[in-house]
Amino acid sequence: MTKVNKDYIVGLDIGTDSCGWVATDKKNNILKLQGKTAIGSRLFEEGHSAADRRTFRGTRRRLNRRKWRLKFLEEIFDPYMTKVDPYFFARLRESGLSPKDSTKNTQAIIFPTPKDDSDFYYKYHTIYHLRQALMSEDKKFDLREIYLAIHHIVKYRGNFLQNTPVKSFNASKINVKKTIKALNQLYAGSSNENQIELNIENTSKIEDIIRSKTTFKMDKAKQISKLLAMSSENKDINKQNRNIAKQITNAILGYKTQFETILSKKIDKNDKATWEFKLSDADVDDKLAILLPDLNQSEQGIIDEIKQLFSAVTLSDIVDEGKTLSESMIRKYNDHKKDLKLLKDVVRSQKDKDKAKRLSLAYDLYVNNQHGKLLEAKKAFKVMDKDKFYKIVKNNVDDSESAKTILKEIELDSFMPKQRTNQNGVIPYQLHQIELDKIIKNQSKYYPFLAEKNPVIDHQKQAPYKLDELVRFRVPYYVGPMITATDQEKTSGKNFAWMIRKEQGQITPWNFEQKVDRMASANKFIKRMTTKDTYLLGEDVLPANSLLYQKFTVLNELNNIRINNHRISVDVKQDVYKNLFKKYKTISSNKLSNYLKNNYNLKFVKITGLSDKSNNSKFNSSLATYYQLKHLNILGDKIDDPNYQKDLEHIIEWSTVFEDKSIYAAKLKTIDWLNVEQIKALSNLRYQGWGRLSHKLLTGLHDKNGQNIMEKLWDSQKNFMQIVKEPDFKAAIEKENQSVVKATDTEDILADAYTSPANKKAIRQVIRVADDIVKAASGKAPSQFAIEFARESEKNPKLSQIRGSKLRKSYEKVFENSANKLVDVSLKEELDNSIKSRKLVRDKYFLYFMQGGRDAYTGERINIDEVDTKYQIDHILPQSFIKDDSFNNRVLTLAKINNEKSDRLPFNYSNRPADKGRLGMTMHQMWHEWLESGLISKYKYRNLILDPNQVSKYQKSGFINRQLVETSQIIKLVATILQAKYPDSEIIVVKAGYNHALRDRLNLYKNREVNDYHHAIDAYLTTICGNFLYQVYPDLRPFFVYGQFKKFSSNPDLEKQALKKHKKFDFIWPLLKKKDAPEEIHQFKMGPVVFHKHEDIFNKLRRAYTFKYMLVSREVTTRDQEMFKMTLYPRADHDIKKSRKLIPKSKNMPTNIYGGYTSNSDAYMALVKIKKERSFIYKIIGVPMRALSKLKLAKKQGKYDQVLKDVLTPIIMLDKNGKTKRGIEEFRILKGKIPYKQIVLDDEKKFMLGSSTYVYNAKQLTLSNETMRIVTNNFTTKDDRSNLLNQAYDEILEKVDKYLPLYDINSFRNKLHKGKDKFSKLNIKEKEATLVEILNGLHDNSVMGKLKNIGFSTAFGQMQIPSGITLSPNAKLIYQSPTGLFEKRVKISEL
Secondary structure, eight states, X not given: OXXXXXXXXXXXXXXXXXXXXXXXXXXXXXXXXXXXXXXXXXEOOOOOOSHHHHHHHHHHHHHHHHHHHHHHHHHXXXXXXXXXXXXXXXXXXXXXXXXXXTTOOOSOSXXXXXXXXXXXXXXXXXXXXXXXXXXXXXXXXXXXXXXXXXXXXXXXXXXXXXXXXXXXXXXXXXXXXXXXXHHHHHHHTXXXXXXXXXXXXXHHHHHHHHHOSSSOHHHHHHHHXXXXXXXXXXXXXXXXXXXXXXXXXXXXXXXXXXXXXXXXXXXXXXXXXXXXXXXXXXXXXXXXXXXXXXXXXXXHHHHHHHHHHHHHHHHHHHSOTTOOHHHHHHHHHHHHHHHHHHHHHHHHHOSOHHHHHHHHHHHHHHTXXXXXXXXXXXXXXXOOOHHHXXXXXXXXXXXXXXXXXXXXXXXXXXXXXXXXXXXXXXXXXXXXXXXXXXXXXXXXXXXXXXXXXXXXXXXXXTOOBGGXXXXXXXXXXXXXXXXXXXXXXXXXXXXXXXXXXXXXXXXXXXXXXXXXXXXXXXXXXXXXXXXXXXXXXXXXXXXXXXXXXXXXXXXHHHTTOEETTEEOXXXXXXXXXXXXXXXXXXXXXXXXXXXXXXHHOOSOOOEEOOSXXXXXXXXXXXXXXXXXXXXXXXXXXXXXOGGGHHHXXXXXXXXXXXXXXXXXXXXXXXSTTOOHHXXXXXXXXXXXXXXXXXXXXXXXXXXXXXXXXXXXXHHSSOOHHHHHTSHHHHHHHHHHHHHHHHHSXXXXXXXXXXXXXXXHHHXXXXXXXXXXXXXXXXXXXXXXXXXXXXXXXXXXXXXXXXXXXHHHHHHHHHHHSTTOOSSOTHHHHHHHXXXXXXXXXXXXXXXHHHTTTBOTTTOOBOOGGGHHHHEEEEESSOTTTOOOOSGGGEEEEXXXXXXXXXXXXXXXXXXXXXXXXXTSSBHHHHHHHHHHHTSSOHHHHHHHHOOGGGOOHHHHHHHHHHHHOOOOHHHHHHXXXXXXXXXXXXXXXXXXXXXXXXHHHTTOOOOTTTOSHHHHHHHHHHHHHHHHHHHHOGGGHHHHBTTTTHHHHHOHHHHHHHHXXXXXXXXXXXXXXXXXXXXXXXXXXXXXXXXXXXXXXXXXHHHHHTOSOOXXXXXXXXXXXXXXXSOXXXXXXXXXXXXXXXXXXXXXXXXXXXXXXXXXXEEEEEEEEEEESSOEEEXXXXXXGXXXXXXXXXXXXXXXXXXXXXXXXXXXXXXXXXXXXXXXXXXEEEEEEEOBTOEEEETTEEEEEXXXXXXXXXXXXXXXXXXXXXXXXXXXXXXXXXXXXXXXXXXXXXXXXXXXXXXXXXXXXXXXXXXXXXXXTSOHHHHHXXXXXXXXXXXXXXXXXXXXXXXXXXXXXXXXXXXXOEEOTTOEEEEEOSSSSSEEEEEGGGO
């Protein structure tokens, strides 16, 4: 350990997959810790959401529960089946085995002989034929036949989306009137400016059209659409209604639907794929899952109603009116058989043999015909759904009578129906139970055990038989996996279960209520499901429909609006809240405008600042829940009585959490003042969605006057963000969070934190790095942490379209005013061209169009061809005044004007005539027009008109906050945790822009492809900026030192004094200034000298930038998720691609019979020493994922090495044919668990293990400052770019020759030499792109470079050793602490 006597600073640059770090003294000297220079980078894989894992887990759970139900079915039948056929179940278990499988004991399945089976299949062509016979024929059936039918019913029991009792269920019922009525109510609550309404008078006609078997599907769509649309005298409303009616019709008939039209959403054309799809798509649930979270409750309700009607329409197509499900499926079978004869006739009559063949192949793939030419069909068409099949048939039939019949059936959507389709997902369990009950009634006279009464007495009315429970019972979602958390921890080490038992013993569908505590499990589920507050750690958020939360959203939006350019007064706001929001479900801007005119004698009302930015026509917030409960007329005055608010909030929370009416109703019964009628009415309410703030945040924290946030929203004009940033509330939030952190483990804090998985993982790594530095400093904590969160600006490939779409909307607003000369009509065409050519990616062109093609300071038109040559980007508020590089502080202006303006503010131009008077307005007025049309933001407008002599204390406070206060939630969370762990350390929070500005000032070029040292340099920049602010501006520390804002709240005069001192707000300007910049930097103002600019800052930064070596540590990982790639491929003779290497899908299922998965995944690796006849070799071997559970169990039993040897023996000792490899005698495991990214040093080669056959470079490349300038494209106009790029290539090649012998794999070094001539002949753009690819391939990670243009056939950096990685006896395994300050090297020959 290194003894550190003086105070020191730790700098942390936090990214989602990296943490740069440094330890310095107060004069910015980098410390030596453990004999190493204390600066480096920690690299790790970005954290990801568990959504995919949850999906797989959910699917696995669903399949396991199906097996669970079928096991009970077998147990019920077993005693009676044994008397009839003792080997029946044994044969069934072999039914999945192929006839080619030598382990198969019998060729029959259902009956003892193949002949009996054949007779059975001849008699009952499908399972539905058997089910129908069992229901309708009055005779004793074979028990095996009864079991097969019931097995099919239990296995494919249908969905649980409908609550209609079984006895009154009608599959052909389509209630269009109910749906239209519900949609109209939902549309009425959507507050669309043009009220949407569907015609409810034609619903019976619509139902007749839907049921019609003689109307073409396309004609149905046209007729229904026409009947749905409500006509209006207003042309715009007429058009809107027709479009919405058309899209709703498309949705219910299974056509592709524009859901954005249904919901009147304006979307970017790039988002069309998200919004437009069919409800009949196989992945429709995934598509809706993406869409629904961003919709409000009314919009979600609209989608849900349409989906329900689609399901009813689809179900009516599947089940014929008055028929059973089985009868309808038999009709499909017969229709298909008839249509197949027609198709065969057409194939025979088609003279064009290619078309005839296409028809045959299309059919084979459509029905997955194993006896046809399926492989050839897959090659020709890949996949085949009904729409594609219909299209191919239409394009390839002749003009025969059979063909005409086929085409007519296609138009009717009735050609070649199949029994098994993804549309069967709409079949409800009731249909299957109806058939089960009929089978039991018909056959129980011969087999009485079938009619055993349902032991669950409460269910007997709807499910009279014990067997019914296997169809209708489902484990409630709020119970989750049927294992307690304790048992799960013991058996698998996992901890995501939450079920609570009443008593021990096996759980069955018939004793579930006795064994499982529903209510306790449900309560635990609430805690798991509720998300956490954005500000307060661990606090549950309120439901989105909470009375309190909706009051918050309404007051916050009211406090954001402006009426005639003035904030709404407190009195008017309270009046509007009481007399508008509490009386109407939704409020439009017109409604508020009329109210103000009528009640406040205003002739003109202009409302701005609404949350709905698209058309500013409505409030996004409302008191919808209050309105609904008030108008139910069942709660009376209790809805307004404060004594009942807590119970009402519980009711809303339970409704949000529990979809299950029974548990919701049970919860309601716990509220003693609710009567039966009220419970019944309330149990029909269904709320969805969660807010982002907690009850405690809104009402539990108070300022020095004793007011909470809700009271401040009510009594003041401040919005939520203004209130929550007040020193009193910031201090209260910090105090609450600190108390939570001190009492809670870091992992528990992160589990509850409202932040992404990527941020949570980053925080874990940051804490590990901080702890490691403190450990290296002999346990002495730093006096300060300087932290910054790196926001990487990713290049969005759609940036040009996104910017263009935004500008188009603004232009439309401008063009609405025909008298407006501000934007020339020709600019629209220029914009379209620039979007296509991706010019808008460049800031200059985006600003050109943002300014309507005019100079920001003169109003004169700009020639687009001169943008690059004559115009410059200027900072509105100069850098000496404030550090702000956002678009809100940048404009495009003539270079000459920019030079004249220098460090002055544009306020001086505000009264000048725009465009030399041609526009008929001043520059101030032109800027205001830009604001009104949405071309610029309110913030940018304020910057343009800012008078430097009239800056108020509020503006000063705002400027300082924007420059010094970091609002990022991850930074707040890191600061909170660090403060709790190191209470005596101060946390300095540094804004990311300062690092960037100082890096630019010193030309410290940053290229992420070269190496990973840039994270460390960023941490050093953070430390220097933080230390600079801390020492130069002690009076401003409460703004940037975490927790010190309490000083302002306890002594407001301190803040006033600080604001009074400062007239400029770029606090690191002394470091950025070039002209007349003093060397000595004093404490502000005129205090002692705290730094010498070059000696203490610039020189030290430049020196660190030239370091050839810094510490880089990597997170090593093992895998326990994906066992194989998820696609299951058929055996080789059924596969398009013959060369796939497959892994058996299950034990004793050879791939040459059953096919299998591709790409075995290894959990981790092992190092083994293999003895050959005359030598030893050291080899890395992959440990297969499929052996992981066995190895985990062995580790618990203390048998890990023995079981691992059994797992590795066939891999090492046997060839692919299962024979012993020649020359290998035995092997010894040296290291039984080697993770991915383990560092190995073998002579001069340093690499990471990517797998048992892949290695990645682990040496960092360093380049000269001049070459860094070249590879970062920082050229001057005088530079010979081509020649400089050649020089950069030469330097990189020299470094590879000198330091990277690993690149002899695949002859990469030699190929770089050979490619030099080709590189020199490339053009400049090609050279720049090629250098990036070379750097990608050399970087110490798994990224590879594409260098085909200089002669590489293999991806550069792809270092695969197909025979496996072998190491020399001198190789060393390198183990690093999180910082790399502690390191251990183990020579493998000594293991």
